[in-house]
Amino acid sequence: xxxxxxxxxxxxxxxxxxxxxxxxxxxxxxxxxxxxxxxxxxxxxxxxxxxxxxxxxxxxxxxxxxxxxxxxxxxxxxxxxxxxxxxxxxxxxxxxxxxxxxxxxxxxxxxxxxxxxxxxxxxxxxxxxxxxxxxxxxxxxxxxxxxxxxxxxxxxxxxxxxxxxxxxxxxxxxxxxxxxxxxxxxxxxxxxxxxxxxxxxxxxxxxxxxxxxxxxxxxxxxxxxxxxxxxxxxxxxxxxxxxxxxxxxxxxxxxxxxxxxxxxxxxxxxxxxxxxxxxxxxxxxxxxxxxxxxxxxxxxxxxxxxxxxxxxxxxxxxxxx
Amino acid sequence: xxxxxxxxxxxxxxxxxxxxxxxxxxxxxxxxxxxxxxxxxxxxxxxxxxxxxxxxxxxxxxxxxxxxxxxxxxxxxxxxxxxxxxxxxxxxxxxxxxxxxxxxxxxxxxxxxxxxxxxxxxxxxxxxxxxxxxxxxxxxxxxxxxxxxxxxxxxxxxxxxxxxxxxxxxxxxxxxxxxxxxxxxxxxxxxxxxxxxxxxxxxxxxxxxxxxxxxxxxxxxxxxxxxxxxxxxxxxxxxxxxxxx
Numbered sequence: 001x002x003x004x005x006x007x008x009x010x011x012x013x014x015x016x017x018x019x020x021x022x023x024x025x026x027x028x029x030x031x032x033x034x035x036x037x038x039x040x041x042x043x044x045x046x047x048x049x050x051x052x053x054x055x056x057x058x059x060x061x062x063x064x065x066x067x068x069x070x071x072x073x074x075x076x077x078x079x080x081x082x083x084x085x086x087x088x089x090x091x092x093x094x095x096x097x098x099x100x101x102x103x104x105x106x107x108x109x110x111x112x113x114x115x116x117x118x119x120x121x122x123x124x125x126x127x128x129x130x131x132x133x134x135x136x137x138x139x140x141x142x143x144x145x146x147x148x149x150x151x152x153x154x155x156x157x158x159x160x161x162x163x164x165x166x167x168x169x170x171x172x173x174x175x176x177x178x179x180x181x182x183x184x185x186x187x188x189x190x191x192x193x194x195x196x197x198x199x200x201x202x203x204x205x206x207x208x209x210x211x212x213x214x215x216x217x218x219x220x221x222x223x224x225x226x227x228x229x230x231x232x233x234x235x236x237x238x239x240x241x242x243x244x245x246x247x248x249x250x251x252x253x254x255x256x257x258x259x260x261x262x263x264x265x266x267x268x269x270x271x272x273x274x275x276x277x278x279x280x281x282x283x284x285x286x287x288x289x290x291x292x293x294x295x296x297x298x299x300x301x302x303x304x305x306x307x308x309x310x311x312x313x314x315x316x317x318x319x320x321x
Numbered sequence: 322x323x324x325x326x327x328x329x330x331x332x333x334x335x336x337x338x339x340x341x342x343x344x345x346x347x348x349x350x351x352x353x354x355x356x357x358x359x360x361x362x363x364x365x366x367x368x369x370x371x372x373x374x375x376x377x378x379x380x381x382x383x384x385x386x387x388x389x390x391x392x393x394x395x396x397x398x399x400x401x402x403x404x405x406x407x408x409x410x411x412x413x414x415x416x417x418x419x420x421x422x423x424x425x426x427x428x429x430x431x432x433x434x435x436x437x438x439x440x441x442x443x444x445x446x447x448x449x450x451x452x453x454x455x456x457x458x459x460x461x462x463x464x465x466x467x468x469x470x471x472x473x474x475x476x477x478x479x480x481x482x483x484x485x486x487x488x489x490x491x492x493x494x495x496x497x498x499x500x501x502x503x504x505x506x507x508x509x510x511x512x513x514x515x516x517x518x519x520x521x522x523x524x525x526x527x528x529x530x531x532x533x534x535x536x537x538x539x540x541x542x543x544x545x546x547x548x549x550x551x552x553x554x555x556x557x558x559x560x561x562x563x564x565x566x
Contacts, residue, residue, distance in 0.1 A: 048565070
């Protein structure tokens with residue numbers, strides 16, 4: 001089965017607040033879907049509904065073809081879920097906690113021991129096995145939560161902010177872990193770290209105000225940025241006026257931004273409607289013999305797209321970008 | 322099927338003994354049950370080799386101590402957010418509710434079993450009717466299950482253990498005193514006798530005292546069993562309703 005996670009018209013109303021408004025999505029095996037959105041956009045609520053914890057006000061969700069409301073046990077057997085904030089039983093040690101999770105997942109004896117050991121190795125928590133979970137650092141707690149989600153080698157993983165609270169090395173490790181599993185599973189991760197989307201996701205969905213406002217590969221989304229194909233030129237401060245005047249003569253230039261540092265200025269040359277200006281610009285630089293300190297071509301900024309899309313959606317316009 | 326319930330029970334029970342709470346509870350339970358029996362119940366002055374003086378105070382002892390056990394059952398899960406973890410594991414809600422209740426019940430049973438020195442004492446001092454004592458122990462255990470089932474349901478209503486404790490004590494108090502002579506006397510004369518009988522029949526004391534006197538009536542046992550089933554069913558509904566709040 002290709003489509004492992006299916007959400008159809010998921011809607012969740014909390015009293016007067018419409019937290020999730022008609023979200024539909026599918027995730028296939030081999031996909032890592034990044035779920036992006038500002039805080040309060042409805043990311044966690046959507047994940048809770050897909051994981052079968054919250055009952056949707058309208059719509060439905062299924063895991064590997066099993067509806068999470070009608071056939072919850074079969075759906076949950078195939079799902080590894082890291083809830084928001086990675087809640088854990090604080091008074092237990094990681095091995096005791098994992099043993100409990102393994103029992104509820106039906107593992108016994110040698111198989112159970114092997115699964116627990118594998119999950120511990122995968123998430124690198126060997127050093128804290130003797131400590132109660134409440135005494136662990138945030139990063140270790142998060143990894144115990146991940147170990148719990150991976151224990152039964154599920155076909156579907158839903159991870160709500162899996163790298164929150166980890167240091168850069170641990171983030172890297174967790175991303176490598178996700179990438180290593182990606183081929184055989186359908187994975188959804190929520191995050192507000194945009195570099196993470198570039199690093200692990202094959203597809204990104206941006207939600208704002210409970211609605212999907214963008215859906216595409218990270219490159220496609222970044223391509224919507226007005227910085228797509230922009231070129232940054234760094235020049236000495238006393239050269240700025242000359243270079244700026246020269247650049248503005250080009251037809252394909254749509255805009256110019258200047259960012260000054262202590263003794264240099266970076267001019268960001270933004271092309272009209274995604275046209276490529278790198279060639280024209282380098283010709284111009286050579287023709288005038290400008291002393292350029294640095295030059296960088298831009299593939300577009302995901303954070304820029306994110307900001308534009310989510311603030312537009314909050315303002316009520318541009319809902320279907 | 323039963324494995325899941327057992328897994329939840331074991332985790333929960335281990336949780337009791339992971340902190341000093343369990344030991345504090347057991348010591349206080351033993352001290353109070355002894356103190357009630359010997360000082361207030363006049364165990365020695367009665368000059369009878371039985372444990373009536375010991376058992377008669379159990380409803381009041383449970384009224385105070387059982388809510389202290391039951392208050393954390395669901396309130397703590399909701400407060401810590403672990404309820405989301407628990408309920409996204411492949412287990413039925415009923416299995417989770419039953420598993421947690423059983424852990425609390427087993428724990429109370431351990432505390433109750435540790436009162437065995439009283440039994441040894443009366444057997445040393447005289448020739449008690451051990452059948453009645455056994456029945457009283459079973460009755461006391463069933464009654465503690467009744468209190469725990471009420472506490473389980475009320476614990477699911479809130480995220481605060483303190484609120485759970487206070488509300489549980491209140492509701493348990495109503496279930497305890499509804500058959501007491503004070504309430505019956507207060508209602509007598511202006512409430513139809515049939516209604517009084519119904520109210521009294523809801524009391525833990527009415528049913529428990531029958532058992533302690535050595536009158537084993539299936540209806541008294543069925544009362545506690547039905548009470549436990551009803552409140553645990555209510556727990557399932559409440560947890561399902563309130564889990565996401």
